[in-house]
Amino acid sequence: MRYTDEYRNPDAARGLVATIRGRVARPIRIMEFCGGHTRAIMRYGIRQALSPHLHMLSGPGCPVCVTPDGEIDYAIALAHLPGVTVATFGDMIRVPGSRSSLQEARAAGADVQIVYSALDALERARREPGRSIVMLGIGFETTAPGVAASLVEARELGIGNYFVYSMHKLTPPAMRAILDAGEVRLDAILGPGHVTTIIGANAWSFLAQDYRIPCAVSGFEPLDILRALSMLADAVWNGNPQVANAYPRSVTSQGNTKAQLLMKDVFETCAVAWRGLGEIPSSGLKLRQEYAAHDARLAFDPPSAATAATLTPAERGCRCGEVLRGVAEPPECPLFGGVCTPARPIGACMVSAEGSCAAHYRYGGSLD
Amino acid sequence: MTEESVLLAHGGGGILGHDLIERVFLKHLGNPVLNALEDAALIELTDERGQMVGQPALTTDSYVVQPIFFPGGDIGKLAVCGTVNDLAMRGAQPVCMSVGFILTEGLPLSDLERVVASMAATAQFAGVRILAGDTKVLERSSGDGLFINTTGIGLVPPGVQISASAARPGDVVMVSGAVGDHGLAIMTQREGLRFDSPLRSDCAPLNLLVRVMIEACPGIHVLRDPTRGGLATTLNELAARSGVGFEIVEASVPVHEPVRAASELLGLDPLYVANEGKLVAIVEEDDADALLRAMRSHPFGREAAIIGRVVAEHPGRVVLRTLLGTRRVLDMLAGEQLPRIC
Numbered sequence: 001m002r003y004t005d006e007y008r009n010p011d012a013a014r015g016l017v018a019t020i021r022g023r024v025a026r027p028i029r030i031m032e033f034c035g036g037h038t039r040a041i042m043r044y045g046i047r048q049a050l051s052p053h054l055h056m057l058s059g060p061g062c063p064v065c066v067t068p069d070g071e072i073d074y075a076i077a078l079a080h081l082p083g084v085t086v087a088t089f090g091d092m093i094r095v096p097g098s099r100s101s102l103q104e105a106r107a108a109g110a111d112v113q114i115v116y117s118a119l120d121a122l123e124r125a126r127r128e129p130g131r132s133i134v135m136l137g138i139g140f141e142t143t144a145p146g147v148a149a150s151l152v153e154a155r156e157l158g159i160g161n162y163f164v165y166s167m168h169k170l171t172p173p174a175m176r177a178i179l180d181a182g183e184v185r186l187d188a189i190l191g192p193g194h195v196t197t198i199i200g201a202n203a204w205s206f207l208a209q210d211y212r213i214p215c216a217v218s219g220f221e222p223l224d225i226l227r228a229l230s231m232l233a234d235a236v237w238n239g240n241p242q243v244a245n246a247y248p249r250s251v252t253s254q255g256n257t258k259a260q261l262l263m264k265d266v267f268e269t270c271a272v273a274w275r276g277l278g279e280i281p282s283s284g285l286k287l288r289q290e291y292a293a294h295d296a297r298l299a300f301d302p303p304s305a306a307t308a309a310t311l312t313p314a315e316r317g318c319r320c321g322e323v324l325r326g327v328a329e330p331p332e333c334p335l336f337g338g339v340c341t342p343a344r345p346i347g348a349c350m351v352s353a354e355g356s357c358a359a360h361y362r363y364g365g366s367l368d
Numbered sequence: 369m370t371e372e373s374v375l376l377a378h379g380g381g382g383i384l385g386h387d388l389i390e391r392v393f394l395k396h397l398g399n400p401v402l403n404a405l406e407d408a409a410l411i412e413l414t415d416e417r418g419q420m421v422g423q424p425a426l427t428t429d430s431y432v433v434q435p436i437f438f439p440g441g442d443i444g445k446l447a448v449c450g451t452v453n454d455l456a457m458r459g460a461q462p463v464c465m466s467v468g469f470i471l472t473e474g475l476p477l478s479d480l481e482r483v484v485a486s487m488a489a490t491a492q493f494a495g496v497r498i499l500a501g502d503t504k505v506l507e508r509s510s511g512d513g514l515f516i517n518t519t520g521i522g523l524v525p526p527g528v529q530i531s532a533s534a535a536r537p538g539d540v541v542m543v544s545g546a547v548g549d550h551g552l553a554i555m556t557q558r559e560g561l562r563f564d565s566p567l568r569s570d571c572a573p574l575n576l577l578v579r580v581m582i583e584a585c586p587g588i589h590v591l592r593d594p595t596r597g598g599l600a601t602t603l604n605e606l607a608a609r610s611g612v613g614f615e616i617v618e619a620s621v622p623v624h625e626p627v628r629a630a631s632e633l634l635g636l637d638p639l640y641v642a643n644e645g646k647l648v649a650i651v652e653e654d655d656a657d658a659l660l661r662a663m664r665s666h667p668f669g670r671e672a673a674i675i676g677r678v679v680a681e682h683p684g685r686v687v688l689r690t691l692l693g694t695r696r697v698l699d700m701l702a703g704e705q706l707p708r709i710c
Contacts, residue, residue, distance in 0.1 A: 010619060010691045017692060036635065043637070045694030220632065222691055353635050363696055 007221030016226035017049045023233040024053040029185060030232055031326055033175060034192035035062030035354025036220050042363035044222045046229075054229065057184060057326040058356035060174050061192055063139040064095045065324060065348045065355045066274045069312065071167045072097030077302035078134055078165065079110035084300070085128070087113045087121035088136040089143070091352040096345060098312040118150035118164070125154070125162035134296045137166040137285075141198040144168045144285055145259035148266035151291050165296035166286055168267065171195050172203055173283035174274060179211050181277075184326045188232040190225070191217035193247045200255025201245045208241040219247040266291055275348060276321030313346050320347035323356055330360040337361055374475040379505030392481050393501060396488040397467075401499045409499035411464055413523060422523035425460040427451060431516045436483065438557050440549075440569030441644070443516060444487035449573045449644060450595070451520035452494045456575040457591045457647065459530040459582055460522030465491070466500035468517040473508050483514060494573035496520070522575075527586055534589040535610035537680040540656040544577060544647045544663055545570070545671040546622040547599045548638030552630050567626050572645030577668040581649065584662030590650035597701040598640040602648055603686045604700040614686040616676035616698060640701045650678060 032038055038058045041047050047056050060066050076097055079086040086102065093102040093112060106112040111131075115121050118135050125133035137147040147164055154162040171192060178184070191204050196217045207215045214235035218228035228246035235241060245251050263285070272284025287295040313320070317335055322328035330336050330349065340346040342358050349355035353362075377384045394403060401409045415421050429450050436443040452462045467487065471480065491498055524530075549570040556567055574593065581588060590610070594602035599621065607614050623638045631638045645668060651659050656674060663669030688698040 008691055010693075013692050039635070042696075043690075045690035045692050045696050048694040048696070049692040353637075362699055 007219070007223040009223065013222055013226055016223070016230055020050060020226070020230050020233045021053050023230070023237055025237065027052055027055055028187040028233065028236050029055045029057060030188045030190055030229065031057045031059045031178075031184070031186050032190040033059040033061040033171065034190075034195065035065065035352065035356065035359075036194065037061070037190055037192070037218065037225065038356045039354055039359045039363070040220050040222065040225060042359040044225075046222065046225060050229070054233070057186070058323070058359075059178065059326060060274065060277060060324040061140070061171065061195075062324075062349065062352050062354040062356070063143070063169070064092050064352045065320065066169060066174070066276065067092075067095065067138060067167055067348065068273045068275045069098040070273070072101070073099070073304070074302070075136055075165060076100055076102055076105045076110075077304060078296065078300055079105045079112050080108075081132075081300060081302050083130075084132045084134060085111040085113055085124065086134050086136060087115045087118075087124065089116070089138060090114050092136060092138055094345065094351045095348050096313060096351075118147045119153070122150045122154055122159060122162050125159050126157075129161055132161050132163060132299075134163045134165055134300075137164045137168050140169055140171050140192075140195050141259075141263070142194045144267065145198065145256075145262050148262045151266050151287070151294055152262070154294055155291065160293065163294050163296040163299055164287065166267065166284075167272075168285035169272060169274065170269065170283050170285065172199070172206070173280050174277060175204075176206070177274075177277050177280045177283070178325060179207075179213070181325065186213060186326075187236050189213055189215045190228055190232065191215045191243070193217060193219045193224070193250060196247070196255065197250045198256050198259050201243050201251055201253045203255070204243045208243055212241045214241040214244070216244040216246045217251050219250065274324075276324030313348075316346060318347035320349045320357070323349050330357040331364070333357070372477040374471045374473055374477060374480060374505055376473050376505050376507065379471070379503055385503070388503065392477070392484055393503075396481070396484045397491075397498045397501070399497055399499070401497070402501065409464070411499060411521065413463065413521075422460075422525045425455050425458050425522045425524055426519070427454040427522075428517070428519040429454060431518070433554065434513070435554075435557055436479065436514050438569055439553050439567060441571035442483055442486050443514060444483035444485075445490045446569075446571050446644060447516040447518050448487050448490040448494060448496065449571050451518040452496055452573045452575050453593045453644075453647075455520050455522035456573075456578040457530070457593055458522075458524055459528035459578065459588070459591065460524045461575055461579060462494060462496035462520055462522045464497045464499040465518055465520040466502075467498055468502040468504075470504050470506060470515040470517070472506050472513055475514055480514065490573065494575055525582065528582060528588075530588055530591050532590060532592060532606055532609040533611075535606055535612050535650045535678045536589065536652075537612055537678050538653055539589055539650045539678040540653050540674055541603075541614060541616065541676045541678060542649050542651075542656070542660060542663070542672055542674045543594075543599065543621065544574075544649070544669040545645075546624045546627065547594065547643055547646060548623055548627040548631065548641040550644040551598070551641035552627050552636070552638075554642075555634070555636075556630060567630060570643055570645035572668050574645065574647055574668060577647070577663065577666045580662050580666045581659060581669075585651060585655045585659040587655060588649060588651050588659070591647055593647045594643050596642050598638070598642060599648070600637075600639040600686070600698050601701045603698065604684075606648070606650070607686050608684045610678075611683050613679045613682035613684070614676055615679050615689065616686060617689045619691055620673055620675050622671050622673050639698065
């Protein structure tokens with residue numbers, strides 16, 4: 001099946017652009033929560049095609065971007081402990097903490113391994129009983145169930161040298177925090193497709209009920225996004241806030257209940273700090289008491305890895321925090337594209353392909 | 369009985385070393401020049417009458433791909449194709465090449481033999497002779513597996529002047545087929561990411577395609593194989609080297625469906641993913657149709673397509689016309705492409 005072509009038809013795309021432009025009476029502001037959407041919107045030129053009728057703002061939906069320095073510093077310190085292997089998903093290794101990154105730690109001799117699934121890290125623990133394997137649990141509701149599954153298996157099989165350092169975060173509390181802060185005026189929200197596949201579209205009903213803001217959950221192909229934006233333009237036009245599912249081939253109203261139960265069994269919510277947003281109550285996941293034996297936070301107490309003499313990204317003028325709240329656009333940051341580029345990132349948002357600075361840098365280039 | 373492995377002593381120059389040369393290297397790669405085991409091979413670049421039949425071209429490259437076996441190829445096939453292709457991108461047909469192996473102790477001899485046999489088959493297919501070789505063995509702590517360095521010598525036919533700096537405004541830009549196959553085939557074989565997919569490396573010796581192209585169109589301006597960094601990076605290099613701009617139409621760049629689907633899953637852009645059997649060709653507009661027909665007549669160019677034009681505006685920059693008709697700058701790959709988290 002030519003699966004992606006079905007969602008990339010140029011004529012259908014141009015038709016939707018015309019419909020949206022015709023539907024918008026005054027410029028409306030829509031936040032795409034998810035970094036995957038930011039990247040797709042920039043890559044396919046959707047932002048440009050809809051300007052100035054529709055202004056897209058990037059939200060905090062990039063897992064490595066919202067991970068605060070302190071957590072990255074802790075992960076780096078873990079990697080420097082003798083006998084410890086840190087296992088992590090790909091783009092995390094390049095994220096700068098306050099003074100260094102996991103990539104630099106690896107070059108300095110620390111054992112840092114890239115894995116594509118927590119179960120691979122568990123397998124490594126089984127193969128290397130003499131080492132402690134610490135999986136960095138990073139990501140939203142999309143990755144947390146996989147990490148939860150690895151913990152269930154570790155406990156059942158008694159793999160005592162497998163640990164998880166949970167930095168998992170939940171998306172609805174972050175969306176609420178942005179709206180409560182009131183720094184940005186939003187007319188509508190483009191809901192994250194992968195996250196909502198797990199948590200279900202109903203998880204966003206608070207947007208319509210409490211804030212009277214329409215939300216459309218979208219996939220990641222150009223036509224998916226344009227259809228969702230067209231639904232949002234209609235909802236704003238009609239003054240009819242509700243949650244629309246524009247990604248029905250993946251998302252249901254209830255979501256993946258099996259994955260939800262797995263997360264509940266292994267994790268409990270806690271207050272955590274987000275880069276840019278500060279501490280948000282009940283927005284993080286920590287290991288339940290039953291899994292304490294696998295909790296890296298309890299098992300290790302690494303010395304702080306801070307090395308003086310270099311400035312932190314914030315001290316150098318990095319505006320990632322404001323970018324993540326939708327308050328600043330990446331090109332407004334004084335470091336953007338000059339000293340901070342994807343090849344030598346200073347701020348977290350320039351690292352991941354989903355980060356809005358990286359997306360703007362790669363796809364937002366002006367011809368002037 | 370345990371499987372035979374490479375030992376440090378295989379690189380020591382003694383009996384084991386000679387044994388390895390006889391049993392593995394000469395068995396598969398042997399020819400009169402190599403069999404003589406001289407310190408240096410003497411090569412002929414002239415025809416029967418002693419006339420030079422073109423300008424000699426020289427290239428070198430090293431191969432460190434992991435895993436060493438992947439769908440559609442292996443490090444041995446890759447090493448031969450990579451060298452042959454670098455020569456072909458100047459319009460040269462390969463004459464001969466050298467091969468240096470760096471092995472780590474513990475490598476199964478059967479793996480080494482499989483790689484060497486694959487090199488021999490690829491070299492024969494491409495029409496290049498392997499005339500010099502070397503082997504070193506490192507301790508296991510120095511890394512994992514098998515690395516290859518190659519040097520190739522080729523001959524550029526008289527009158528052919530292909531160069532990365534020869535693109536001119538008005539020229540037509542084409543690719544010889546779909547992009548992204550090799551990089552994604554490799555990535556999906558790495559630990560923990562085995563998905564059921566028909567992805568295969570496109571690894572192929574392009575001198576065979578280039579011969580057909582030059583016959584049809586001796587005046588080709590530019591050839592380049594978009595390996596690391598993918599098509600986007602190669603186009604940027606060419607725009608910079610030639611001091612011109614490119615206008616590329618995204619929808620006309622061929623991408624195989626499984627590559628597209630896997631790229632979406634991993635958060636990668638196929639335009640930045642490596643190829644090992646594709647080339648970018650730039651020619652004058654009047655020659656474009658003839659060249660495209662010639663490319664499509666060859667198995668390695670069956671899916672060739674015109675993807676854009678060379679322009680005088682925005683020198684050094686590549687502009688992509690998106691699906692929606694908007695234009696954006698297509699930049700070089702910055703950093704490495706890593707699979708996303710969610």
